[in-house]
Amino acid sequence: MYKHFFKRILDFIAALLLLILFSPIMLWAAWRIRRELGSPVLFTQARPGLNAEIFKIYKFRTMSDERDENGNLLPDELRLKGFGTKLRASSIDELPQLF
Secondary structure: OHHHHHHHHHHHHHHHHHHHHHHHHHHHHHHHHHHHOOOOOEEEEEEEOHHHOEEEEEEEOOEOOOEOOOOOEOOHHHHEOHHHHHHHHHOHHHHHHHO
16 A cells, blocks of 8 residues: 555655755756756656656756767767756756656
């Protein structure tokens, strides 16, 4: 009963409380990303979960979308900017996963 009913409720309540607690940090991060890296602010990726079921994961964007003269994305090391490095080091880029 805990696994199927109470865990879901407790997870929801914990995520809601953490969203409220971290919302000022998330708003600040979104503003800085928008200012320094542009739009979109969130990065979405499809990943396999339990029983290989695909789900979407949301993170703050930490890399620019800079491209070379042929239109190919630059290597990750060149696209990761100073602010993006700080977001990753502090794990602030993971906060949208609370949604």
